[in-house]
């Protein structure tokens with residue numbers, strides 16, 4: 164007979180992200196949402212008769228003492244939250260005597276490391292094994308979960324077990340990505356790329372509408388990978404009036420050439436899109452295997468403005484083919500096309516990725532403290548910069564983009580709510596950058612002790628950067 168197990172699932176948050184500035188910035192940045200994995204597997208456990216609660220530490224109200232009152236604690240891990248996951252796991256296991264299991268991207272890439280802090284680790288998509296693990300029918304230390312073939316059969320995320328606030332529903336219509344960029348860890352975790360049927364997706368969206376969610380986020384790594392499929396979905400959303408105040412999605416620059424798709428996105432109020440521009444240097448796209456033509460990036464700006472779709476431009480800093488001029492060029496481009504937000508991401512070698520293998524082999528990774536693996540901190544020796552210089556490029560990109568100058572244009576194109584959010588981000592960035600710089604300096608010896616290995620800088624880049 165299986166006894167009812169009291170389970171707490173936690174999405175931990177790295178220490179410096181729990182500070183006031185960070186939380187405020189995130190509040191202004193966009194509506195808060197909950198990661199879906201724990202809500203899906205928690206729902207499976209609940210329906211089997213177990214008592215489940217899910218906490219997102221970032222959104223507040225998670226008191227580690229609540230772990231005292233359960234039998235089992237499960238942790239969702241990514242690389243930047245893993246230290247905190249280990250800290251909480253050690254507390255639960257060693258002090259409170261609880262059973263601990265771990266899963267998610269970091270634990271799946273380095274299960275042996277995670278096992279030092281857990282009783283069991285699940286590698287991969289946990290849906291098919293979670294119940295057997297909790298009910299002790301699967302007792303291996305490391306359990307390799309097979310990917311789910313038909314993702315239509317998966318239960319929808321169960322928001323009734325979420326104990327922390329959340330005002331946007333997250334939905335995934337696919338798993339994985341048909342592309343395989345060398346820095347991306349989710350395309351290594353969710354293999355192969357799979358699509359849900361439109362009817363199944365619509366049913367989940369109807370559920371969120373009934374639950375009165377104001378916002379919807381498509382969290383697919385690339386929602387527009389299969390354009391005809393997404394057009395069908397958007398048409399159905401429009402015809403059933405499954406429209407939210409604003410819907411977010413991840414897209415690729417090639418949506419610029421499909422007016423029908425842009426129209427449908429506008430009409431379904433899918434009006435906030437994050438596009439990975441990465442760089443305006445074609446060799447950088449080729450280097451990371453992005454399979455994108457930089458010409459697409461040039462075409463996108465005006466199109467999105469015309470359809471009033473707000474662009475969050477994501478750029479990668481520190482690729483081996485990009486020097487300072489390249490970073491300047493892409494940041495200026497984002498300003499010129501009136502991008503709504505800029506998300507500069509420092510190239511980060513997440514364990515399990517191609518870029519991790521390459522940089523480790525070249526002995527260029529100097530930072531082993533996982534909390535800095537969040538795309539906002541330099542953890543490796545870049546080719547054309549010192550690590551400190553690249554870190555400065557990151558700060559400068561933010562400062563330059565989030566200046567007060569373009570605010571009038573943002574008001575004209577996107578209206579007053581967009582203006583207020585953008586103004587809020589400008590203020591937070593101005594206030595928090597000095598604090599962040601100091602914290603980074605104190606927390607690591609990055610600026611002081613790490614020498615740069617000798618790397619040959621090609622002459623054309625030396626010339627371009629005046630090196």
Ligand code: B12
Nearest residue numbers: 198199200237238239241242265266267285288289349537
């Ligand atoms: C939604 C999302 C967010 C949201 C919400 C996250 C939140 N509330 O915590 C927001 C925008 C806030 C966000 C922020 C960040 N994110 Co994010 N995010 C995602 C995204 C796009 C979707 C997540 C998702 O729903 N996945 C789909 C579901 C089905 O999978 P899952 O949740 O992983 O769950 C499965 C397994 O992991 C496992 N599982 C999950 N939980 C548990 C628990 C236990 C106990 C077990 C056993 C198993 C298990 O089973 C589940 C079902 O199959 C992913 C990309 C991706 N495809 O995963 C990036 C991703 C997770 N994010 C990433 C990053 C880097 C960040 C940031 C650091 C970015 C930044 N610079 O600020 C921050 C960190 C936030 C934090 N919590 O500390 C990286 C992580 C890389 C890594 N290896 O560390 C990813 C993979 C993006 C990428 N392609 O690189 N993110």
